[in-house]
Amino acid sequence: MVQKKIQDIYPLSPMQQGMLFHSLLEPNSGAYINQTVYELHGKVDLAAFGKSWQQLVDRHSILRTAFVWDNLAEPLQVVGTAAKISLIEHNWQEIPLLEQQEKLTVFLQELRTTGFNLNKAPLTRLDLIKMRSQVYQFIWTYHHLLLDGWSVPLLIRELLGYYQSFTQD
Secondary structure, eight states: OOOOOEEEEEEOOHHHHHHHHHHHHSTTSOTTEEEEEEEEESOOOHHHHHHHHHHHHHHOGGGGEEEEOTTOSSOEEEEESOOOOOEEEEEOTTSOHHHHHHHHHHHHHHHHHHOOOTTSSOOEEEEEEEEETTEEEEEEEEETTTOOTTHHHHHHHHHHHHHHHHHOO
16 A cells, blocks of 8 residues: 555645745845744753644644745645654753853754755754753744644643643653
8 A cells, every 4th residue: 555645735825926026035144033932940841742742743734845946836735644743852051151052043044044845845853952950942944835833822822831731651
């Protein structure tokens, strides 16, 4: 049996068409790369946190969406049946506090200007930086083609529900 890798294909909204056009015109501008940064205090269960994000990706098709345009009359968004999310862990505990803040500023800018390969889902990146014992900076970087400002708090609320569920069995 052949496994289906594409769940659906949609046209882009006019807003998405504009964002895609400008993203392709200036790929390193970071203009449509969004970031949310959270400072987390306490013990973080990394396995449960990663599993919670994967649950979000599995549940919400937009987080499994990529964009194609080569040799097409109109660009399309292609929803995959699956996408693997990665939680990238960093340990900056040995770096002095002031240098951590400077490094964080540079790191955030690098993530924005690096951007994403729009042809490959997921168009999101998760970084968890351990600043000191039980203090983390969590960075969620994603392309604005996927989400608007209204969607992000809803996804975070759902994520926290999953995390609570996974950490409390």
